[in-house]
Amino acid sequence: MDPKQNPWPSPPSASGASTDAELVASARAGAASAFEIIMRRNNRLLFRTARGVVPDDAEAQDVVQETYLRAFTSLDSFRREAALSTWLARIAINVALTAQRKRRGLVQMGARAEDDDSAEASPENVMAFRTPDAESPDAMAERSQVRELLQSAVDNLPPIYRCVFILRAVEDMSVEETAYCLGVSDDVVKTRFLRARKMLRETLAEQAKPYLRNTFSFAGARCDAVVNHVFAALRARGLVRSQ
Template sequence: MHTLERIQDANDPAAPTDNELAARAAQGDALAFQLIMRRHNRLLFRTGRSILKNDDDAQDALQDAYLRAWRALGSFRAEARLSTWLVRIVANEALGRLRRRGGAQVIPFDTAVEPVDTPEGMWMQADPDEQPERSAMRGETRKLIEAGIDALPEVFRTVFVLRAVEDLSIEEVAAALGIPEATVRSRFFRARGLLREALSREIDVAIGDAFSFAGARCDEIVARVMAVITGPPPGPPA
């Protein structure tokens, strides 16, 4: 494996740990922060997108969240996982954008929610012309899954993305979103049931490809953040 790829892979025993990278970045090491971004880009992009439901908005939120994280790294304590700390920053940034945007109710993650009364699968039928045929190839199935996740009720959606798409544990999701583990379990199974009803058995085959964030898109967000944190300091206020 290429050296850079090994460094980015947190599971490689030769790679620095997240805590080691965080400590270096807190001392101003921009390269260490770049490695943190590349290691967690997909998880954090998916977190933001699960709230904002738009790729461009999620990328903008991710960039601002990374800048917040860069400035706040000195306050990070290794009591929690770095990924959990970063997820909370991204989620708060995305929720803040929803509040500022207005026009839609923003429901905090720790709010108790009664089961929706809409019959299973009906929430997917707002625009049936956008749904590909069941015989579509995997690429089209992935698009259908992404549309289905976007259509989930808000409080279910981020839980599902973190638990099913990103494969975080129940404990990790609960810690990241600040909700009880029992709430994570109930919302996850409710969301999974809704998707299974609407999307059929193909969900398990294509779910791992949903909301990919790699290659040029990954490079772009890293370059944008690095340009800010390594650029000249701002001048004195006018």
């Protein structure tokens, strides 16, 4: 062997890889770029998926990291029966559920067991609406209020419904993909999604009450314009005296 030749050549780059199969093949060959592409493409999905189960950002981040470690050390088990993102989401759910079981075990040892899963607090950062650059401050404030209402409503869903809602409504997964991730039947996904939406409608209707008084407001310049227009018409018809 030529002494100048590197006996440990660098793994192939994944910069040109586009399909799941190509990325996985590059990752199996040890290409750092493949691992990075996979992570950057799936970070938000896995974070949101984890947040549907675990109670805070820090733990969700731990779940995402553990998910990648498990996935990257067992890439040979990826059979392309589902998209790579879906396969990763399924692993994330399993990791998150394991973390929750451990949490429950610790809670029980502390004599503070909760029997009702709906008592678990699991806030999510799931409604990441993009605000147009030219949006007015008032519109931005209203959008922020709506986002907070939605996040609060999703937060209050029991975990079994919250997971389905995030995967179906937020991540736009199909029924089949969601069922694969959660390890349940298509019918279970459909039922839980319908119930989640029903609960959200009821919750949002209750939470929105304080804001209803300010909806369809008709004040300021628009109010003045109507008043001035009608007064002008009345004066023209001699129905009101000019002051």
